[in-house]
Amino acid sequence: MNRNYLGEFEELVLLTVAHMNGEAYGAAITLDIKERIGRTVILSAVHVALYRLEEKGLVTSAVGGATQERGGRRKRIFTITAYGVNTLSEIRQLREDLWQLIPKSIRPSAV
Amino acid sequence: MKHNFQPPQWIDKFLRWRLPDEQFEEVQGDMHELYGQWLQENDRRKANRLYALNAFAFLRSLPESKSSYLQTSYYKKTNFLDMFSNHLTLAFRNLLRNKAHSLINISGLALGIACCLMVFLILRYELSFDNFHSKADRIYRVNTKFITTGGFAGGAPLAVGAALKRDFPEIEQATTINFAHERLLKVNEQLRKQKGVVYAAPEYFSILDAKWLSGNPRTALTEPNSVVLTKTTAKNLFGGEDNTIAQQAIGKTFQYEAAHTLKVTGVVDDFPFNTDLPFELFISYISLKTHASYLDFNDWISFSGNYTHLVLLKEGVDPASLQRKIPAFEKKHMGDVEAGRRTHILQPLREMHFDSRFGNHNGRVVSKENIGGLIMIGLFILLTACINFINLSTAQSIKRSKEVGVRKVLGANRMGLVRQFLAETSLLTFTATLLAVIITTLVLPGLKELLGLQLGFTPFTDPALLLFLALITLFVSVLAGLYPAFILSGFQPIMALKNKLTAPQSSTFSLRRSLIVLQFTIAQVLIICTLVVSSQLEYFRSKPLGFAKDAIITIGFPSENKPETSRALRNQLLQLPGVENVSYAAYAPSSESSMWSTFTFKGADPTQEYYIQEFLIDHTYLETYNLTLLAGKNLDETTDSSKIMVNEKLLQTLDISNPEDAIGYTLHWNGQDRQIAGVVKDFHATSVKNEIPSVIMNRGKWVSMAGIKISPNNLRKTVARIEELWKKTYPNSLVEYSFLDETVANFYREEVKLFKLFRLFSAIAIFISCLGVYGLVSFMALQRNREIGIRKVLGASVASIVMLFGKEFIVLILIAFSIASPIAWYAMNSWMEDFHSSLPIGPASFLTAILFSLFIAGITVGYRSMRAALSNPVKSLRSE
Numbered sequence: 001m002n003r004n005y006l007g008e009f010e011e012l013v014l015l016t017v018a019h020m021n022g023e024a025y026g027a028a029i030t031l032d033i034k035e036r037i038g039r040t041v042i043l044s045a046v047h048v049a050l051y052r053l054e055e056k057g058l059v060t061s062a063v064g065g066a067t068q069e070r071g072g073r074r075k076r077i078f079t080i081t082a083y084g085v086n087t088l089s090e091i092r093q094l095r096e097d098l099w100q101l102i103p104k105s106i107r108p109s110a111v
Numbered sequence: 112m113k114h115n116f117q118p119p120q121w122i123d124k125f126l127r128w129r130l131p132d133e134q135f136e137e138v139q140g141d142m143h144e145l146y147g148q149w150l151q152e153n154d155r156r157k158a159n160r161l162y163a164l165n166a167f168a169f170l171r172s173l174p175e176s177k178s179s180y181l182q183t184s185y186y187k188k189t190n191f192l193d194m195f196s197n198h199l200t201l202a203f204r205n206l207l208r209n210k211a212h213s214l215i216n217i218s219g220l221a222l223g224i225a226c227c228l229m230v231f232l233i234l235r236y237e238l239s240f241d242n243f244h245s246k247a248d249r250i251y252r253v254n255t256k257f258i259t260t261g262g263f264a265g266g267a268p269l270a271v272g273a274a275l276k277r278d279f280p281e282i283e284q285a286t287t288i289n290f291a292h293e294r295l296l297k298v299n300e301q302l303r304k305q306k307g308v309v310y311a312a313p314e315y316f317s318i319l320d321a322k323w324l325s326g327n328p329r330t331a332l333t334e335p336n337s338v339v340l341t342k343t344t345a346k347n348l349f350g351g352e353d354n355t356i357a358q359q360a361i362g363k364t365f366q367y368e369a370a371h372t373l374k375v376t377g378v379v380d381d382f383p384f385n386t387d388l389p390f391e392l393f394i395s396y397i398s399l400k401t402h403a404s405y406l407d408f409n410d411w412i413s414f415s416g417n418y419t420h421l422v423l424l425k426e427g428v429d430p431a432s433l434q435r436k437i438p439a440f441e442k443k444h445m446g447d448v449e450a451g452r453r454t455h456i457l458q459p460l461r462e463m464h465f466d467s468r469f470g471n472h473n474g475r476v477v478s479k480e481n482i483g484g485l486i487m488i489g490l491f492i493l494l495t496a497c498i499n500f501i502n503l504s505t506a507q508s509i510k511r512s513k514e515v516g517v518r519k520v521l522g523a524n525r526m527g528l529v530r531q532f533l534a535e536t537s538l539l540t541f542t543a544t545l546l547a548v549i550i551t552t553l554v555l556p557g558l559k560e561l562l563g564l565q566l567g568f569t570p571f572t573d574p575a576l577l578l579f580l581a582l583i584t585l586f587v588s589v590l591a592g593l594y595p596a597f598i599l600s601g602f603q604p605i606m607a608l609k610n611k612l613t614a615p616q617s618s619t620f621s622l623r624r625s626l627i628v629l630q631f632t633i634a635q636v637l638i639i640c641t642l643v644v645s646s647q648l649e650y651f652r653s654k655p656l657g658f659a660k661d662a663i664i665t666i667g668f669p670s671e672n673k674p675e676t677s678r679a680l681r682n683q684l685l686q687l688p689g690v691e692n693v694s695y696a697a698y699a700p701s702s703e704s705s706m707w708s709t710f711t712f713k714g715a716d717p718t719q720e721y722y723i724q725e726f727l728i729d730h731t732y733l734e735t736y737n738l739t740l741l742a743g744k745n746l747d748e749t750t751d752s753s754k755i756m757v758n759e760k761l762l763q764t765l766d767i768s769n770p771e772d773a774i775g776y777t778l779h780w781n782g783q784d785r786q787i788a789g790v791v792k793d794f795h796a797t798s799v800k801n802e803i804p805s806v807i808m809n810r811g812k813w814v815s816m817a818g819i820k821i822s823p824n825n826l827r828k829t830v831a832r833i834e835e836l837w838k839k840t841y842p843n844s845l846v847e848y849s850f851l852d853e854t855v856a857n858f859y860r861e862e863v864k865l866f867k868l869f870r871l872f873s874a875i876a877i878f879i880s881c882l883g884v885y886g887l888v889s890f891m892a893l894q895r896n897r898e899i900g901i902r903k904v905l906g907a908s909v910a911s912i913v914m915l916f917g918k919e920f921i922v923l924i925l926i927a928f929s930i931a932s933p934i935a936w937y938a939m940n941s942w943m944e945d946f947h948s949s950l951p952i953g954p955a956s957f958l959t960a961i962l963f964s965l966f967i968a969g970i971t972v973g974y975r976s977m978r979a980a981l982s983n984p985v986k987s988l989r990s991e
Contacts, residue, residue, distance in 0.1 A: 025137075025141065026137065026138065026141035027140070027141035027142075027144040027145045027148075028144075030141070030145060031145070031148060042164070042165055042168040043138070043141055043142065043145060043165045043168065043169075044165065044168040044169040044171060045168065047134075047138065047141075047169075048171070063137070067144075070140035070141075070143050070144050071140070071143055073136050073137070073139055073140030073143070074136060074137065074140065075137065075140060075141075076137045
């Protein structure tokens with residue numbers, strides 16, 4: 001299957017979009033990543049990742065929801081597409097398969 | 112505290128410069144949001160630094176702007192189509208919300224469009240006649256004008272065609288045909304009648320188009336007794352398959368009129384039905400020399416409508432200039448006297464279908480006036496339907512004033528609103544057009560039968576028809592939709608939103624009233640016309656013809672009939688039970704055919720010609736047809752040919768007022784002096800609408816038909832007996848009889864068609880008008896719901912409430928009537944102008960029309976207002 005290659009950061013952003021479920025936009029994603037993973041990311045990096053994902057058809061976007069904090073400017077809300085969900089689960093399956101190949105002796109007990 | 116700080120403006124300016132417009136808003140929003148967050152966590156300097164860092168990170172190249180990013184809904188520019196789909200959605204919702212009004216509008220429009228569609232089909236059919244000939248615009252037919260009487264006739268003497276070709280270099284080709292109508296053939300010992308028989312020369316096919324399936328166009332008609340058939344005729348005569356018959360038929364022979372053997376030398380494809388030269392069997396012209404040896408091909412005087420000369424002009428020749436040279440040509444050939452009496456007129460081939468002065472070989476002429484009238488009726492009915500639409504939409508406008516107000520406040524411009532309302536109209540019209548196509552499909556078979564036309568209707572494969580449908584949809588949308596659209600879009604938003612707009616009151620708003628007046632004017636004109644045509648027809652049918660037409664059958668003698676045979680037959684016929692009388696003559700008092708000639712008398716004006724219709728009769732003629740003898744005596748079996756009978760009309764020419772005085776008077780006719788032996792009361796030889804001609808009756812041997820008066824009891828049995836006897840007497844011919852009353856009725860078939868068409872169209876017009884009135888009244892009832900409630904509570908009676916609505920419509924219908932009656936009177940007067948005898952247009956038709964309109968409108972208004980008046984006032988008053 002001709003799956004899109006996803007970079008580590010792109011995967012991170014896609015997962016964030018997926019879990020934020022309709023609330024995902026540039027600033028929110030930046031803050032969420034900072035909060036959950038503790039990684040400081042640059043806004044433009046998030047934007048670029050989002051556009052790439054959209055280009056690949058993994059997310060779609062629509063404009064709406066101006067709020068006070070933004071001085072009335074509208075947000076671009078990203079949502080994950082069915083194709084995006086498939087891609088994520090494929091990546092996960094692949095990882096799972098690789099995990100299973102690790103010898104029991106050295107496999108971290110947590111998984 | 113956190114919101115007191117604004118991020119550094121210069122960085123925003125940088126972003127503005129760096130980012131494409133479509134991303135700037137979004138990115139800046141994100142940045143500001145983050146800045147707020149940073150301010151909460153850090154001091155202002157740190158936040159500013161982070162802000163700058165993040166902003167400058169956008170220096171990196173962004174993904175190509177071609178990405179789907181640009182195609183998402185927000186950044187796409189709205190275009191016409193977006194608005195259009197929005198308009199359509201709204202239109203659908205509105206249609207569904209006002210089901211009753213949509214139904215009225217759509218059905219009214221559908222009926223109107225269906226009428227137009229039918230008119231279009233009829234017109235296209237009539238206008239298509241003989242347009243398939245490639246040289247049609249250069250082909251002319253030669254007809255005759257009688258200068259002395261101002262009369263016209265189709266055809267010209269036999270010598271004319273060839274002489275024209277000889278004398279005028281402008282003429283590329285000329286040919287003469289002799290139409291022989293129906294003839295008797297005998298194929299393989301089988302007798303059959305063949306219609307569309309014509310004598311034609313090879314040149315015929317170099318002027319007119321035909322597709323030759325076999326045989327040589329140049330030589331097929333050069334030999335005597337050679338014949339060219341159309342494919343269907345060949346199949347009918349010889350049988351065989353479609354694709355082989357053309358070859359098989361060549362060389363076959365058959366008997367013609369029991370006297371000649373014809374040989375097939377060619378087969379042409381069938382001609383389309385839209386031709387006024389509907390020939391099926393071409394006999395070589397040269398055969399006339401033996402088939403009709405009495406014909407004089409150098410005759411310049413006498414002719415029949417069957418002699419048709421066709422000339423093909425060279426390219427670029429002006430027919431008018433050729434026409435101007437014809438009088439000189441006639442002087443040269445006919446001599447001054449004859450040339451002063453008649454002249455020949457070139458008639459364009461395609462005018463043959465429309466000029467009733469000359470007739471054609473199809474037996475059906477459609478006058479340009481009738482076609483114009485048809486177009487008018489179609490358009491007027493469409494207009495009526497459009498008026499419904501306009502009235503209902505403007506009446507309903509109040510319902511939508513809020514919508515318009517809100518739209519305007521939100522920034523809709525007027526043109527946008529106009530477009531929206533036009534889109535709604537278009538949707539409605541489109542639905543109506545589809546419905547009209549369905550209606551037409553259902554109605555067309557009946558219409559074809561009614562009019563006797565071969566109308567084709569293939570709505571989905573016919574480009575001209577599709578174009579017409581598209582145009583009519585567009586036309587109706589604009590005609591019906593434009594005015595309401597401008598009214599609706601013109602509301603002042605504040606007034607509309609404050610509910611200050613009230614329904615335009617009828618007293619102040621006169622457009623709607625004038626439209627109703629117009630509608631009813633159209634409907635009433637049609638009703639009056641229908642009634643007048645119907646009373647005229649009734650008059651034609653019931654006016655005494657001057658002879659008896661009931662229970663008389665006419666049978667033509669075969670051409671080989673000998674006087675001895677028919678003399679013997681007469682006695683046998685008279686012995687049959689049920690036969691009351693038998694008369695042999697050239698034709699019955701009323702007949703499709705007629706013979707004409709001229710006579711002179713002492714004291715006649717030498718510059719004049721006196722035309723009479725000849726009746727070749729026998730001694731039982733008057734008795735059989737119940738003609739009245741006014742003076743003198745009947746021509747009996749012993750009377751010789753110097754004695755004649757005349758009718759009253761001829762006495763006018765002779766200036767004799769008392770029939771008795773005419774007996775013994777001598778006039779000169781057919782190269783002989785004749786004495787008037789009897790005077791017959793005038794009778795109608797053709798349609799009552801024609802003038803009664805002067806008539807001379809004389810006895811002769813060469814009769815061509817028998818008129819048999821039979822008793823009305825056991826009619827069928829008697830006819831069967833006559834048929835049997837006839838077959839026995841003339842084994843070599845087919846018996847074809849017709850009833851005289853049917854022949855007479857046939858004179859009025861065009862009027863009957865007109866009547867049926869009028870009846871149909873006026874029914875549709877009045878129906879559409881009533882739909883409109885119903886819609887309007889129900890709207891008014893809704894509008895004045897509370898008023899009615901209050902009136903009822905205060906004691907108004909049902910009748911007074913019904914009158915509240917009815918009053919206005921009665922006035923409008925009366926106004927419409929006062930406009931409609933002069934129009935109808937004028938139209939009908941010009942219709943009857945060509946009738947010699949007609950019923951004066953009496954007040955009865957007008958009275959009936961107005962009463963009928965009032966009645967129909969009364970029912971419509973009454974029904975709806977009754978419902979309003981009978982409703983419980985509590986309901987209407989509580990509803991607010």
